[in-house]
Amino acid sequence: MRVAIVGATGAVGHELMQVLERSTLRFDELLLYASPRSAGTRLTFRGQELTVQVTPEGPIDADVILASAGGSVSKALAHQWIKGGGVVIDNSSAFRYDQDVPLVVPEVNGEAALKHQGIIANPNCTTAIAVVAVAPIHRKYGVRRMIVSTYQATSGAGQKGMDELVEQTRHVLDGQEATHEVFAHPIPFNVIPHIDSFQDNGYTKEEMKVVWETHKILGDDSVRVSCTAVRIPTLRTHSEAITLELERPATPEQIRELLAASAGVEVRDDPSGKLYPMPLTASGKYDVEVGRIRESLVFDGGIDLFVAGDQLLKGAALNAVQIAEYLQEHGALKERQRI
Amino acid sequence: MRVAIVGATGAVGHELMQVLERSTLRFDELLLYASPRSAGTRLTFRGQELTVQVTPEGPIDADVILASAGGSVSKALAHQWIKGGGVVIDNSSAFRYDQDVPLVVPEVNGEAALKHQGIIANPNCTTAIAVVAVAPIHRKYGVRRMIVSTYQATSGAGQKGMDELVEQTRHVLDGQEATHEVFAHPIPFNVIPHIDSFQDNGYTKEEMKVVWETHKILGDDSVRVSCTAVRIPTLRTHSEAITLELERPATPEQIRELLAASAGVEVRDDPSGKLYPMPLTASGKYDVEVGRIRESLVFDGGIDLFVAGDQLLKGAALNAVQIAEYLQEHGALKERQRI
The missing domain is CATH 3.30.360.10 (Dihydrodipicolinate Reductase; domain 2)
Structure with missing residues (x-):
């Protein structure tokens, strides 16, 4: 399974990598994306150097896409990213109030995540x-x-x-x-x-x-x-x-x-x-x-x-990873045809 | 008329001097008191150098005594200080809940100050x-x-x-x-x-x-x-x-x-x-x-x-001086026999 982080070089991106290192989420590859300004940055994950690439404007070839690049980026691109077959767990407020987007804190309403249609929203930190x-x-x-x-x-x-x-x-x-x-x-x-x-x-x-x-x-x-x-x-x-x-x-x-x-x-x-x-x-x-x-x-x-x-943890990165863990534990990360 | 500050070298004491400089309170002498450790300090008030003296354990020869030396000092000495004929406006919590001590914010319940029996309490800052x-x-x-x-x-x-x-x-x-x-x-x-x-x-x-x-x-x-x-x-x-x-x-x-x-x-x-x-x-x-x-x-x-x-102002020094001003404006600073 592949996980992608969009906004990997920001404060939440940094926390996402730390939380993923300690996570029970089973995956074998991590893709890192950021704005063109930050692309090329090399970040270490589980002892391996990864190169940050420019955020795609089309489908992302990953099962779970942890997005933390701001509301306007998510709004513009999330529906493209999920054409790769993955699910976007979005940290911005772009989709939180959409009726067909679950807003999830796993300890509280984890089951809502199972009904997603490609996008799950991570709540406001407060x-x-x-x-x-x-x-x-x-x-x-x-x-x-x-x-x-x-x-x-x-x-x-x-x-x-x-x-x-x-x-x-x-x-x-x-x-x-x-x-x-x-x-x-x-x-x-x-x-x-x-x-x-x-x-x-x-x-x-x-x-x-x-x-x-x-x-x-x-x-x-x-x-x-x-x-x-x-x-x-x-x-x-x-x-x-x-x-x-x-x-x-x-x-x-x-x-x-x-x-x-x-x-x-x-x-x-x-x-x-x-x-x-x-x-x-x-x-x-x-x-x-x-x-x-x-x-x-x-x-x-x-x-x-x-x-x-x-x-940055429960209010952002941790909650997002916990949503992915919840999906996996409940068999809801479907086998994806790699693109 | 004489005004005394007890606790002149503390943060509130400093503010009391500043507020008194700008105050409409009519008085012709300022006495400064503090603990033995701070006694001897020289402070400037209206261009004049004044020497801080040790807080008296007996009567204070002043019409208004602005006390900000902590609850235990006030509790122990305020009743002695007022034997000089003045009124204590106390910044500590020592007397605030005594039935015969008015607790005053002049804009709200100034008239309560007029019924004092020698001590008026300044409220908690919050x-x-x-x-x-x-x-x-x-x-x-x-x-x-x-x-x-x-x-x-x-x-x-x-x-x-x-x-x-x-x-x-x-x-x-x-x-x-x-x-x-x-x-x-x-x-x-x-x-x-x-x-x-x-x-x-x-x-x-x-x-x-x-x-x-x-x-x-x-x-x-x-x-x-x-x-x-x-x-x-x-x-x-x-x-x-x-x-x-x-x-x-x-x-x-x-x-x-x-x-x-x-x-x-x-x-x-x-x-x-x-x-x-x-x-x-x-x-x-x-x-x-x-x-x-x-x-x-x-x-x-x-x-x-x-x-x-x-x-330090409305929550302490300013309110205390405003109480003194209120007393003076309402003719409630009685002519005192100097001791």
Whole structure:
């Protein structure tokens, strides 16, 4: 079996290769693609040097195509790529809201992936991280309202986002004024409540993605979801403060037990030992850290919690590879006629 | 009239001197006090060099005593200081929950200050900043539920907090591992959902201060308040994402108009012009910036907003001086027999 990565030289591409190295996915060849500017780059995978090639505008001769080259590239080319007989697992928002494209977090709605028609969408990072913790709670206690405030890392804007934070922080520490290209304002020692473009309702697209995608992944539009998405000066891992109103009251102890038994979650919740979710500990980790689990003060029987998840992993590369693993485990990677 | 600052050499003490320089408060002498370690320091006020003296353990010969030397010092000595006939405006949490001590944000409940019995408490910074925006909304539309997630600067832990952020960020950028003394974990490029000590209910004291103090300042225990208090790697200005359920529905436009006419608030809410509250613009500013005002997606007729306020100013020094100004304007600084 062949796997292809489109956007191999980006921040998510880098993580995709790392995750594939450790993956249980059985495949015997990896193809790497990127823009013409990055083509020719040599990258090492399982001890072998591979040369990055220019992203094809036609069919890709691979069974699984992990795409992370931005929405416009995917939108323009994904339907061509799958003419090679493979399935595209797309990290952009290009197809997430298409009715015939499953939006999948394997721990939550893996079975939806089996019904794909050539393209499967990987969710927005903030949503993927939240939903790993919230879905088990929704299943058992019924989430009525979900209020999310995010603490999002610069890597949400890719490698160039992280570079801007590091470089501009140096400037500020040297007594110079910070500039900005990637973010709407200087990011060092700042907080920017603006991620992606503003919509007519005053919410950003990033905030609305959390609403739309939570509904689609949970398969339940009746949950009332709101989000404030905020960029902060961290390198990787998104944190989120989440308040939940529940149909059926739950205690923090019940939620802790439930999440301890849930896939993709690490309960990290011992205030006396100073254990709670943090970018410092969640970065590089596959599981989403969940802690600060406590009784809501505004909803009787509701729950407050805090999550931290590496958005380059569960929020992107890891989730994409997990979808491929899920397909293979369920015999859904069909024998493909090589082109 | 004489004013005294106790804790003159700390971060808030520094801000108190700056704010007093620009204040309309009429006084002719300033006394500066600090711990024995800092006594002897010479500080300039209105072009004059003043020598910091050791904090008295008995009466202070001043009309207004602005105390910012920590809760234990205030608790032990404030009742001695006021034997000099002055009023203590205390920045610590030592007296905030005492029934006979008013907790005052002048724009909200200035009249409470007039009923003091020698001590007036300055609120927790996060609460002071939130309540400037929320109180006018509560008065007009009735806040039923208030859900707060904070983005708190290191200056909340004083000068040493800011120093730790700067110093440790340099270490990380130089490829070294960050250490920590002031904060529970390394703060550079990290997020720490832990400010002040944990309570039995799983909330931190910082979070419960927002609940208790919002109730006391609004004079209304029926508002259901919850908070997640989070330290992030910024230098000054606390930001807060706030979701409000209202008794009487309001539109974003109504809230914008209301807040534009409210004291202590700068409405900064033009997404198309990339204008919203941020530490970068709110730092050093007297008004609290309020923006991202939008219809709640979880409460019909409710409102979401984002605030940023300089917690060394409105959250501390400025509010204390404004209390003194309020007392003077209302003839409540009685002629004192000098000791």
